Amino acid sequence: MWFITFIFANLIGRPARSLLTLSGIAIAVAAVVSLLGVVRGFETSLLDLYQGRGIDVMVQQSGRLQMASSVLPESLGDKIAAVEGVAAVYPSLIEVLSMLPDDMMGVVVQGWPAKSEPLLRLDLIAGGLFESSTAREVVVGKRLAAALAVEVGDVTELVQGEPFNVVGIFDSPNVFDSGSMFAPLGALQELMLREGEVTMFGVVGESHEPGALRDLATRIAAADSKLSADVADDVAQRSTEIRLARSFAWLTSMIAIMIGSVGMLNTMMMAVFERTREIAMLRALGWRRRRVIALIVGESTLLCVAGAVVGIAGAILMVRFLSEMPAAGRLVAGDVAPDVMLQGLLLALLLGLLGGLYPAWSAARLAPVEGLRHD
Amino acid sequence: MTEPLVEADTVSRYFVDGDVTAVSDVSFRIVAGEYVALVGKSGSGKSTLLNLLGGLDSPTGGTIRFAGRDLADFGDPANFRSSQLGFVFQSFHLVSVLTAAQNVQLPMFETDLSARQRRQRAAELLELVGMSHRADQRPQKLSVGERQRVAIARALANRPALLLADEPTGNLDSSTADSIFRLFDSLHGDGMTLLLVTHDKLLAERADRVLTMSDGRLLSDQSR
Structure with a gap:
C-alpha cells in the first residue's frame, strides 16, 4: 500500500x-x-480592440477619467495632423445607446468617417461598408446582429423613430467589436445632436515603434492643453473599467x-x-x-x-x-x-x-x- | 545475569487532575523471551503502567529502561514505539476504510520498506496469524476474533522486541479467546517477549510470570 x-x-x-x-x-x-x-x-x-484597428495613439479630452465622457471639437483634428510624426488622424464619436430590452450595458455605436482605417480593417461577412459619412447606414458586429436579430437589408432604430439601414455584418474575434456597430460619423453626430463634436481622435503614427509612439503622444498632448494622448496599449492597461x-x-x-x-x-x-x-x-x-x-x-x-x-x-x-x-x-x-x-x-x-x-x-x-x- | 529487556525502577504516575496516584513505586524486570501477565482489579493501575512501558505516557517518578536505555534517550517516543514495540488493543482499533492487509501495513510506513516489501510482509504476517484468506476484507466483514488476529499481525509488523497487549481477549467469547491464547503461545514459542494486561484468569495462567497490581502498587510477582 x-x-x-x-x-x-x-x-x-x-x-x-x-x-x-x-x-x-x-x-x-x-x-x-x-x-x-x-x-x-x-x-x-480591449487591448486587441485598438491594436486591431491600426490605431497607434488615442487622443481624448484632458482631465477625463473615462473616455466615454470625453468631448472634443472635431476641428482639433487639423492641429493634431500637423504634429510631427502623425501619418493619419481619424475623428470618432462613441455613444452607448439603449437598443436591447433589459440591456444594462447598452450598445456601443462608433461613428467614424467613411473609408477610415478602422473601417477598412473590418472583416465583413455580409454586405459592405457605408460610402458616405452622412448616410443613415450601419455596419453591425456578428454578435450584436444576432442579439438584435438583424441581417443586411434590415432596418434598425438607433433611437426610437430614427431608422438606419444595415448595410454590412462583420465578424471579429474581439467580443467588444463583435458586440458593437459602426455608423458614419456625420450621421451619428446629427442623430445625437453633437455636430462638430467627437469623443476621441485615433492617430496613426509614421513609426509604430513603442518609444517613438510615446514621444508622439507627448508631442500631441503638448500641441493643445485640451488634449490628452496615450499609446493605445497603455489606454487598455489604464482603463478605469x-x-x-x-x-x-x-x-x-x-x-x-x-x-x-x-x-x-x-x-x-x-x-x-x-x-x-x-x-x-x-x-x-x-x-x-x-x-x-x-x-x-x-x-x-x-x-x-x-x-x-x-x-x-x-x-x-x-x-x-x-x-x-x-x-x-x-x-x-x-x-x-x-x-x-x-x-x-x-x-x-x-x-x-x-x-x-x-x-x-x-x-x-x-x-x-x-x-x-x-x- | 541476563540483561533485562524492560526495567522499571520505582516508577510512579501521579495525576494532578483528580489528585490520583495511578502507579506508585513499581519496580520489576522482564528479560527477553518472557511471557508476562499483568493482572489486577479495574483501577489497579495496570493499563497506566502498560502506557508508561509503551512510551504512551511519561512517569512522574522513577525510570523505565528498555534494553538498558532510558526511554527518554530514544528522543521522540514514536521512534521507540515504531522500532521496539507492538501494541494490541482490547477494541482492535482497525481502520475501517482499509482492508486487513492494508491495516497490517500501517506501522511499516515508519520503516524503509518499499510498498512491495510492505505488501509481502503483511502477507507473511497474515499467514502467521491464519488470516491470509481474509487479507482483502475490511474489518466490518471480519468476526471479532479475526479482527484481533489482524490487530496482532499489525502489532508484529515492525518485528518488535516486545509485544504489549491491553485486555486482548476482553471483547471475545471464550472459544475465540482460546484461539488468541494459542496464538500468543505460538508467538512466545518463537521467542517473542510478551506483556499482557488481562482480567482473564485463563490467559494469565498461560504466562510464565504473573505480576499482580493493587491500588497502583505491585502486590506480587510470581513465576511458574
Whole structure:
C-alpha cells in the first residue's frame, strides 16, 4: 500500500462529506476562475480592440477619467495632423445607446468617417461598408446582429423613430467589436445632436515603434492643453473599467477563498475529531507527528485539487455558456486563459493548506493515551 | 545475569487532575523471551503502567529502561514505539476504510520498506496469524476474533522486541479467546517477549510470570 492509498481510502470511505467539501471548493474555484477569466478576456479584448484597428495613439479630452465622457471639437483634428510624426488622424464619436430590452450595458455605436482605417480593417461577412459619412447606414458586429436579430437589408432604430439601414455584418474575434456597430460619423453626430463634436481622435503614427509612439503622444498632448494622448496599449492597461473589473474580481475571489477555507477547515476539523482514536492508534503504532500532519494535509490537498479540477471545468463551461448568451456574449470572451486556470489550481492548493494545517497540527499534538480513551 | 529487556525502577504516575496516584513505586524486570501477565482489579493501575512501558505516557517518578536505555534517550517516543514495540488493543482499533492487509501495513510506513516489501510482509504476517484468506476484507466483514488476529499481525509488523497487549481477549467469547491464547503461545514459542494486561484468569495462567497490581502498587510477582 502506498501512503497516498491511505489518503484516498479515507476520502472515498466517507463519500458524502468528501463530495460536499469537494463541491464547496469547486464552487469557490469556479467563481474565482470564471470571474478572473472574464476580466482577463475583457482586458485582452480591449487591448486587441485598438491594436486591431491600426490605431497607434488615442487622443481624448484632458482631465477625463473615462473616455466615454470625453468631448472634443472635431476641428482639433487639423492641429493634431500637423504634429510631427502623425501619418493619419481619424475623428470618432462613441455613444452607448439603449437598443436591447433589459440591456444594462447598452450598445456601443462608433461613428467614424467613411473609408477610415478602422473601417477598412473590418472583416465583413455580409454586405459592405457605408460610402458616405452622412448616410443613415450601419455596419453591425456578428454578435450584436444576432442579439438584435438583424441581417443586411434590415432596418434598425438607433433611437426610437430614427431608422438606419444595415448595410454590412462583420465578424471579429474581439467580443467588444463583435458586440458593437459602426455608423458614419456625420450621421451619428446629427442623430445625437453633437455636430462638430467627437469623443476621441485615433492617430496613426509614421513609426509604430513603442518609444517613438510615446514621444508622439507627448508631442500631441503638448500641441493643445485640451488634449490628452496615450499609446493605445497603455489606454487598455489604464482603463478605469478594466481596473474596476479587476478589483471587483479579486474582491469576490477573496470572499470565495475565505468561504472555501472555512469550509475546508470545518471539514478537516470534523475529520480529525471523528478519527481521534484512529489518529491516537497510529501514534501508538509509532507514527511520527509529521506523518500524521502529512495524512491530514494530504487529504485536504487532494480534496482541493479534485475540487479545482471540477471548478475549472465548471468555469470553462460557464464562461462558454455566458459568451453564447445574446446579452452577455457582447462582453464575455468564450475562453479562459491557461494562466487563470493555473491561478485557480494554486488557489485550491492554498485552500487545502489553509484548511488542513491547523487540524493537522491539532491531530499531531494529540496525546495518544488521551486519544485512545476518546469516545 | 541476563540483561533485562524492560526495567522499571520505582516508577510512579501521579495525576494532578483528580489528585490520583495511578502507579506508585513499581519496580520489576522482564528479560527477553518472557511471557508476562499483568493482572489486577479495574483501577489497579495496570493499563497506566502498560502506557508508561509503551512510551504512551511519561512517569512522574522513577525510570523505565528498555534494553538498558532510558526511554527518554530514544528522543521522540514514536521512534521507540515504531522500532521496539507492538501494541494490541482490547477494541482492535482497525481502520475501517482499509482492508486487513492494508491495516497490517500501517506501522511499516515508519520503516524503509518499499510498498512491495510492505505488501509481502503483511502477507507473511497474515499467514502467521491464519488470516491470509481474509487479507482483502475490511474489518466490518471480519468476526471479532479475526479482527484481533489482524490487530496482532499489525502489532508484529515492525518485528518488535516486545509485544504489549491491553485486555486482548476482553471483547471475545471464550472459544475465540482460546484461539488468541494459542496464538500468543505460538508467538512466545518463537521467542517473542510478551506483556499482557488481562482480567482473564485463563490467559494469565498461560504466562510464565504473573505480576499482580493493587491500588497502583505491585502486590506480587510470581513465576511458574
